[in-house]
Amino acid sequence: MKKPAPVTLNHNPLLRRELPAWRARLVLVGLLAGSCALVARAAWLQGFNNEFLQAKGESRYARVIEVPATRGRITDRNGEVLAVSTPVRSIWAIPADARLSPADARALAALLEMDVAELNDRLVSARDFVYLRRQLAPEIAEKVAALKLPGIHQQQEYRRYYPGGETAAHILGFTGVEDRGQEGVELAYDRMLAGVPGSRRVIKDRRGQIVEDVESIRPPRDGDDLALSIDGRIQYLAYAALREAVRAHKAKAGAVVVLDARTGEVLALANAPTYNPNNRANLSGAQLRNRVITDTFEPGSTLKPFVAALAIDRGKFTADSPIDTEQGRLTIGRATIHDTSRHGMLTLAQVVQKSSNVGTVKVAMTFSPQEMWAFYDALGFGAPLGLGFPGEAAGRLRDPKTWRPIEQATMSYGHGLSVTLIQLARAYLVFARDGELLPVSLVRQAGPPKAGKQVISPQTARQMRAILEMAAAPGGTAPKAQIPGYRVAGKTGTAHKLEGGRYTDKYVSSFVGFAPVSAPRLIVAVMIDEPSAGQHYGGAVAAPVFARIAESALRALGVAPDAPLKPLQLARPAHAAGDTPAREAM
Structure with missing residues (x-):
């Protein structure tokens, strides 16, 4: 059987079929239309709207x-x-x-x-x-x-x-x-x-x-x-004195703040332990804590002068009013309040000088809880100072409606409430400024100080300066606060620490004072946390820190002495006085 002849491409019968003429014309028109559209788009982008292409180009190299x-x-x-x-x-x-x-x-x-x-x-x-x-x-x-x-x-x-x-x-x-x-x-x-x-x-x-x-x-x-309001010279003096005190007393921590009594400005603020902000490797929380502003503590006997001031200002007592301290024991309900020493009959001024808990409580209980609370509130306790500082604490001052008699009694000598060190230092402005309480500032004030509020009368403030000068003199609790050439005034504090709802045998030692008494320029507040080198009373631990800082700072500021230069007398001789230097009761 014979095979059919092969069909070549150019002899393919399908190619002999004629296509409709309209199809060729349609393709031609489509190609022409597309070409015209591309030409028009290119003309539009390059001739009339070239921002788009320029932006795309710049995005490759411009930043x-x-x-x-x-x-x-x-x-x-x-x-x-x-x-x-x-x-x-x-x-x-x-x-x-x-x-x-x-x-x-x-x-x-x-x-x-x-x-x-x-x-x-x-x-x-x-x-x-x-x-x-x-x-x-x-x-x-x-x-x-x-x-x-x-x-x-x-x-x-x-x-x-x-x-x-x-x-x-x-x-x-x-x-x-x-x-x-x-x-x-x-x-x-x-x-x-x-x-x-x-x-x-x-x-x-x-x-x-x-x-x-x-x-x-x-x-x-x-x-x-x-x-800032800080004085670099005083800042270094405060830092060095605090560091040495914490080391010498083997304390857990410490804090100090120095205020300008004329303006309320903070001249120095130091804490220990501290850190180097230029090298913050291996920092701990204890190093970062600004104890002056963010930590609260029970102020202890440093609050007693305020109870005395309230009593004098309200006319209930005078500085010479006699108070029976009942041999250092007073029972309220089931609790008994003690003094560290038996004093018997004391004047109000001596109650502060000797730091008698019993005498202070007897004065405080002549007021209602609301009256005491209102005075503490006026001093700024229980509320932040509004410094704008991160973590600023308000302290704790409970509603007076909840106070029991024993709680009112302990609050009169600084237990049962908490404050920050800067709150405490600020409160002492009322003694240094004739009863006026100024706002505290960390920023330098260009003009006159901001207006404060009158908390006690100028006469009461002057009487309290004299009483606090007694407390910082021989026979008081803080003779180690004395400064050659300057009259000083202040009050010690020693408080048991509260841990887990119970008071422990750990202490917070403190001292707040001002100088010179004739025209107060500086207020210095010192707090030493858990001294463990054998002494824990504020007069022995914190008062010397005050003296070291205040003496150097007053001389750095050129403040004229207001007392004759004479050898310091830290305590009366025992054979002459018949007793030992006073210690604050806790």
Whole structure:
């Protein structure tokens, strides 16, 4: 059988069929229309609306970068710098571009003080941008730049520097790596200090390097400087004296605050333990605590002068009114209140001088709970001072409707309520300022002090200054508070610590005083937490700290002496007085 002849392509019968003419015309018209549309679109984009293409092109090489603002300085009242921002560099990388040889990786890791393995882990990240090291010293950053490594870049930042180190750490606080406030004044006034970053347009090459600075879009606005009320000289004196006292008495902690009695400004504020804000490695919570402002404690006998002031101001007692202290024992309900020594009959002035619990309670119980509460409230206890400081505590002052007689009695000598050290120091302004209570400030005041409120009469305040001068003299509880050439006044406090709802054999020793008595200039409040070197009374532990700080500070301020220079007499001789120096009752 014969095979059919093969059909070639050009003899395919399907090709002999004629197509309709309209189909060819339709394809032609479609092609012409598409071409016209493309030509029109190209003409529109390139001739009339070229912003779109320019924006797309610029997005490949133009960038808007942030220009950091310089954080404002913090100074003391005399213009001495306490905190300043210094320029540093941060090293960052584009992992996709960072192809480093082993030798380059080792050299870079050594400069950045990193482990080579850690560096390599960051450089293999899937992210487009990774920091390798923040806040690097400029001289180290220059060495990094000299390596000329692909994908490794730098940017300028600022790091906060504190010239005084740990001296004023709890006042100033510190900033984080972004130069934003984290603690202390740095946090409280962060908005004022931080400023506003600016921006500028630049051109970068494909390696991310800036090749042209095109324009400034918005200039940065640097942060404002902040002048604190702190006096750097007094701050160091307070810090050094407190540190030595905590060490000498083997105490858990301590705090001190110094106020200007004329204005209410804080001249010094120190805590122990403390920390160096320039090196915050291995910080503990105890180091960070600002005990002056955030910690509360039972003030003990430092509250007794206020009960005496209330009694004198209301006309119920005079400084010479006799009070029977009943040989140092007084029973209220099931509880018995004790004095450390038996005194018998004392005047009101001697009750404060000898720190008699029994005498103080007898005075306090002549008032209603509401009257006592109102006076404590007027002094600022139980409410924050409004300093704006992070973590400021209000203390504890319960509603008088809940007071039982024994609770009113113990509150008269500083148990059953809690205060902060700065609240206590501020309350003593009423004695130093003829009965006026001023607001306290951490910021330097340019004009006259803000108006205060009259809590007691000027006559009462003057009488209390004389009584408190007796308490800080031989025969009182704080002869170690005396200063050569100056008259001083103040009151000691010694309180058992409350832990788990029960009083323990741990103590808080305190002293609050002012000088010179003739024209008070400084108020110094000292608190020593858990002294354990054998002494725990405020007169032995806290009063000497007051004397050391106040003496140096008064001389630094040029305050004229108001007493003749003579040898200090810490106590009357036992053979002449027939007794031992007074100790405050607890």
